Amino acid sequence: MAEDLIRMEKINKFYGRIHALRDVSLTVKTQEVVGLLGDNGAGKSTLIKVLSGAVPLTSGDILIKGRKVELKSTADAIANGIETIFQDSALVPQLSIARNLFLGREPVKGSGFLNRLDQETMNASARELLRRVGITKDIPPETAISSLSGGERQAVAIARAMQFDSDLIILDEPTNNLGVAETQGVLRFVREARDTGHSCIFIAHNIHHVFQVVDRIIVMRGGRVVADDIDPKTTTIEEVERIITGEEMLNAITA
Amino acid sequence: MQQRTFLQSFVSKPEFGPLVLLVLELLIFWSFNSDFLSLPNISNTLSFTVELGLIALAMTMLMTAGEFDLSVGSVFGFSAVLMWTLFNSEVMPLGVAFLVAIAFSLFIGFINGWFVTKLNIPSFLVTLGMLLVVRGTALYVTDGFPQRTWTAEGNWFANLLAGSFFIGTFRMYMSVIWFAVAAFVAHYILTKSKAGNWIQASGGNPNAARARGVNVSRTKIYLFMASSAMAALAGIISSIRTSAANPNSGTGYELEVIAMVVIGGTVLTGGRGTIIGTVLGIFILRVMRNGIVMVGVPGLAYNIFIGAIILGMMALHSWLERRHNAGV
Numbered sequence: 001m002a003e004d005l006i007r008m009e010k011i012n013k014f015y016g017r018i019h020a021l022r023d024v025s026l027t028v029k030t031q032e033v034v035g036l037l038g039d040n041g042a043g044k045s046t047l048i049k050v051l052s053g054a055v056p057l058t059s060g061d062i063l064i065k066g067r068k069v070e071l072k073s074t075a076d077a078i079a080n081g082i083e084t085i086f087q088d089s090a091l092v093p094q095l096s097i098a099r100n101l102f103l104g105r106e107p108v109k110g111s112g113f114l115n116r117l118d119q120e121t122m123n124a125s126a127r128e129l130l131r132r133v134g135i136t137k138d139i140p141p142e143t144a145i146s147s148l149s150g151g152e153r154q155a156v157a158i159a160r161a162m163q164f165d166s167d168l169i170i171l172d173e174p175t176n177n178l179g180v181a182e183t184q185g186v187l188r189f190v191r192e193a194r195d196t197g198h199s200c201i202f203i204a205h206n207i208h209h210v211f212q213v214v215d216r217i218i219v220m221r222g223g224r225v226v227a228d229d230i231d232p233k234t235t236t237i238e239e240v241e242r243i244i245t246g247e248e249m250l251n252a253i254t255a
Numbered sequence: 256m257q258q259r260t261f262l263q264s265f266v267s268k269p270e271f272g273p274l275v276l277l278v279l280e281l282l283i284f285w286s287f288n289s290d291f292l293s294l295p296n297i298s299n300t301l302s303f304t305v306e307l308g309l310i311a312l313a314m315t316m317l318m319t320a321g322e323f324d325l326s327v328g329s330v331f332g333f334s335a336v337l338m339w340t341l342f343n344s345e346v347m348p349l350g351v352a353f354l355v356a357i358a359f360s361l362f363i364g365f366i367n368g369w370f371v372t373k374l375n376i377p378s379f380l381v382t383l384g385m386l387l388v389v390r391g392t393a394l395y396v397t398d399g400f401p402q403r404t405w406t407a408e409g410n411w412f413a414n415l416l417a418g419s420f421f422i423g424t425f426r427m428y429m430s431v432i433w434f435a436v437a438a439f440v441a442h443y444i445l446t447k448s449k450a451g452n453w454i455q456a457s458g459g460n461p462n463a464a465r466a467r468g469v470n471v472s473r474t475k476i477y478l479f480m481a482s483s484a485m486a487a488l489a490g491i492i493s494s495i496r497t498s499a500a501n502p503n504s505g506t507g508y509e510l511e512v513i514a515m516v517v518i519g520g521t522v523l524t525g526g527r528g529t530i531i532g533t534v535l536g537i538f539i540l541r542v543m544r545n546g547i548v549m550v551g552v553p554g555l556a557y558n559i560f561i562g563a564i565i566l567g568m569m570a571l572h573s574w575l576e577r578r579h580n581a582g583v
Contacts, residue, residue: 074466090466092459094526099452104467106449115449 004066005030005167005199006051006082011060013046020046022223024060028168033190033200035214035232037207039244042220044203048170051201052084053077064167083166085157085174091145098126098141101160129159151182158189162198169193170201175209187213207237219243267578269520269527272571273535276564280539284546291549298426302419302496304541305434306489307508308534311515312434312441313485315533317478318516319445321458321525322371324479325382326363327486327512329389331505334360334487335494336393339402350412357487363389364483368476386509393502402500417495430492437485442530454478458525514561515540518568539564 006028013021021043028034038044049055051062053071062069064080071077077084084090091100099106102122108115126141145153154174161169171190175183190200190213204210210217210232217230217240227243241247265271284291310327317324334356341352363385370381419428445451456464457471465471486505494500517523518539519532540561548554 075468078466078468084466090463092456092463092526094459095452095455099455103452103456103464104469106452108449116447117449117452119447 003030004028005032005064007063007066008047008051009061009063011047011050011062012058013050013055014058015046020223021050021057024220024223024225026218026225026228028199028201030167030199031194031197032216033194033202033214035210035217036201036203036220037210037217037240037244038220042244043223044220045172046223047220048084048172048201048203051077052082052170054084078164078166081167082170083161083164083168084170084172085154085161086172090157090160091153093146094144096142096144097130097139097148097156098122100145100156101126101129101163105164125163129163130155149182151178151185154178154182154186155189158186158193162193162196166198168199168201170203172203173205174202175204175206183209207240211237221246267575269529269572269575270532270535272568272575273519273532273539276568277535277539277542280542280546284542284550287550291546294425296545296549298428300541300545301431302428303493304537305428305430306493306496307512307515307541308434308537309437309485309489309492310482310508310512311533311537312437312530313478313482314512315516315519315521315528315530316441316445316454317475317482318513318521318523319458319525319528320454320475320478321461322378322475322479323382323513323523324364324367324378324482324486325509326367326385326389327482328505328508329386329393330360330363330483330486331490331493331508332502333389333393333490335490335500335504336397336402336502338491339404339494339500340396343403348412349410353412353416353491356491357484360483360487361480364480365476367483368472368479371479372472372475382509390502390506397502399502401502404494404498404500413495417492428496430496433488433492438530438534445528445530450474455526455528459527511540511561514565517572518565520572522572 004027007025008027009025011021011024012019024043024047036044036047046055050057051071053074053076056072062071064082069080071080071082074084092103095103098119099122102125106115107118107121109118123141130139130141139148139152145156148156158169158171158174171186174186174190178186187209190202193200202210202214214232217227217232217235218225219227219230219240221244226246230240230243281292290296310331314324314327337359338349338352338356341347341355342349346352347355367378367381367385370376371378415429416433417428417430419426421427445454453464453469453471453474456467456469457474461471490505493504515536516528516533517536519529519534519536521528521532543560543564544554544557547557547560
């Protein structure tokens with residue numbers, strides 16, 4: 001069942017003379033939620049940007065289901081089933097929930113003049129989708145994103161990724177600035193996404209949130225992957241923190 | 256309760272402020288001078304209202320996509336000059352000269368869009384440059400002299416574009432019909448079509464739109480072309496109505512058009528636009544121009560009123576925006 005969905009092999013990324021990613025290799029299996037941890041500057045963001053098509057890699061291969069792909073743009077990545085949800089940047093605030101969900105693949109009615117939008121279909125699917133991600137409050141699909149809370153926005157973004165059958169959903173700091181209840185909501189959407197067959201990469205500074213939802217933890221430091229098989233069930237948060245800061249290496253040296 | 260929520264949502268619409276202002280304006284001018292709402296004056300006001308109005312419709316869509324176009328006033332003057340020069344030199348019939356002028360304006364719009372989207376230069380700078388290039392060209396090729404237009408007398412094409420007919424005693428201009436059609440089409444595109452969704456997304460959050468596969472650059476280039484073509488159409492209609500193609504005409508129109516659009520509730524930063532609001536904005540400014548003359552205020556004072564309206568409406572829109580964000 002758990003075959004490799006994404007395999008990154010020996011990825012290197014230079015920003016000018018700065019070596020941001022050094023021979024990074026990692027895999028994400030089907031229906032797996034992976035936590036990606038690391039201090040500021042560890043290379044998490046660069047890795048995610050490479051995987052989401054936002055920046056080109058310098059060398060290395062990305063394989064999706066065993067097939068080598070080139071991700072030249074975020075649209076490329078989405079077409080290959082990789083959806084990235086950056087904090088607050090994935091949605092158009094002025095547009096409605098339904099219009100955001102279908103942006104770029106709007107259903108149209110007939111072959112009419114200038115592609116008339118099929119509002120009824122959009123609204124009906126949007127309502128169904130909001131119910132699926134567990135927004136129990138009655139929010140009409142015509143509501144503009146700008147009047148939603150941070151958690152509801154994350155929910156809409158996740159719902160969109162689930163709707164369009166992205167294989168891999170990358171969540172960059174999805175719980176930042178969220179309240180306790182909203183955070184629990186987002187974590188529930190992540191579990192829901194996994195249970196319906198999606199894989200996730202979950203990035204958060206708050207290790208407690210990561211521990212609650214992931215199957216496996218990958219830690220980066222100084223542009224390298226320093227641990228890629230940490231089981232949150234058998235490891236303590238303190239141990240992971242030591243790996244993130246590199247303390248265990250210091251201990252090894254002084255011992 | 257239902258009644259009240261309906262009323263509340265109506266009041267919180269961006270078009271509500273402009274609507275109230277227009278009604279007030281009409282009532283005030285009418286109370287000063289009853290001729291203000293006479294059929295000849297309405298007909299006269301409509302005829303010169305719709306010319307700038309055509310540009311404002313296209314500008315609304317362009318501004319919704321987050322850009323604007325300062326070169327429309329120059330294109331307004333230049334395209335009429337170009338058409339009449341071609342026609343008067345007997346190179347081609349009027350219809351063909353018209354098509355050449357429109358094609359040329361589309362090219363100008365394309366260049367605007369290309370500079371903005373491919374070279375990433377703000378539209379303010381690109382279209383300011385284009386304003387000067389186009390106006391300079393119009394002045395240079397004509398030596399600054401107006402072109403003759405009287406040779407078009409009775410020309411069927413000129414009548415189709417800018418002629419008039421009588422409904423009873425009411426003189427109806429063809430341009431009013433073209434404006435109504437254009438307004439309907441623009442409203443449909445912006446609110447009901449897939450293209451409209453892309454236009455709003457391009458202005459609201461271009462990065463998110465691009466990530467979803469929306470071709471933001473192409474959307475904007477098309478809108479620059481539309482704005483330029485509408486400016487050309489308006490300039491040509493105006494030249495036929497006034498029987499003059501002056502290389503200087505349209506000077507300053509770009510700012511008046513942008514004023515019409517923002518008074519109507521479209522935001523300068525993009526993402527949200529309203530054609531209904533723009534139509535109201537068009538009438539607010541044009542009725543003002545006509546009305547203050549009718550009530551005896553010197554025409555030179557016109558700009559004072561326009562400026563005050565812009566400031567007042569911006570204050571109102573920002574207040575509504577804050578209320579909206581506060582969740583009222």
